Amino acid sequence: MLKAKVYVTIKQSVLDPQGVAVQGALHSMGFQEVESLRIGKYMEVELNTDDRQEAEDRLKVMCEKLLANTVVEDYRYELEG
C-alpha cells in the first residue's frame, strides 16, 4: 500500500481571489508581514499497489485528468510508504 499526498494550487499567473481575501483579513488583524497568500487543495490518496513507478505513472494521469485543472492549476505530489 502506498500513500500519496497531492497538492493542487492555482497557477502563479492566475489570480486567486480567495487567497487575496484571506490575505486582506490577516492584514486587518495586524499581520502586516503577510506578503502573499495562496489557497490550494490537499488530498490524501491511498493506492493499493507496491509498485512505485506504476503508482506514480497512474497518479500523474489522475492529476492531469481530474484532480487538477491544468488550465488554471498546478499540482505536485509526494509518494510515501
Next chain:
Amino acid sequence: MRFAVLVFPGSNCDIDCYKAVEQTVGEPVDYVWHTATDLSPYDAILVPGGFSYGDYLRCGAISRFAPVMNEVAKAAEQGKFILGICNGFQILTEAGLLPGALRRNESMKFRCHDSVLKVVNNDTPFTRHYEEGQEIVIPIAHGEGNYYCDEETLQKLRDNKQIVFTYSGNPNGSVGDIAGICNERGNVLGMMPHPERAVNSLLGSEDGKAMFTSIIQTWRDTHGAASVR
C-alpha cells in the same frame, strides 16, 4: 428538431431549459439522465445550470466524466448544437469542448442579478436572430463565472470570432469581459448568463428567446427543406 436537456445529480436549471424550449420554439424536448449512452435522436443538447455533483473538487469536474459526456463529445464532432449554460459552461470547459476555465468570482460573492450583455458575434447558430453589437438583458447567477484563459488563447478566441457575448459592466472579473464563447466550428457555445430565464417579459426579460429561435432557424435552413421534399 429534437432537443435534449441533460440532467446531472444537482442540476437545477433543467426544468427552466425544458420549458424555455417548449415556450419559445415548441419543438419536442426530453430530459436525458447523465447515465445515458445514446444521444443520436437529438439535434440540440442543452447542458443546464446548477451544482452538479455539489461542485465537488471543481465545478463540472466530476460531471465531465459522466457517461453522457462521451455522447456529447460525439455530438459536437457531428456538428450538432450544444449549449452549456452556467454550470453547463463549466462542464464544457472541464470536458475540453471549450477552451479556458471558470474561476471564483473576483468579488468572492455569488452574483445573482440581471446583466447587460453585448452580442459580439451574431454569426453563430445560436445568435443569428440578434444584431451585432446589440445589448440584451440576461440574468446571471453564479459564484464561479470568472472566465480565464491565457493570452495566446484569448488572441485565438478574438481572431476566430469565438467570443460571442461580453458583459457591459464586468460582474465577475472575466478576462476580456467574456460572458460566452463558442468553439472554432461554432456549434458548441458556453455562457454563464441564463437565456432560459429570460424568455418572457413576465420574467423580467425576453431577450433570451432569440437564442432558441436562432437554433431552430439554423437547423431548418440545413434540414427543413430536405425533410419536407
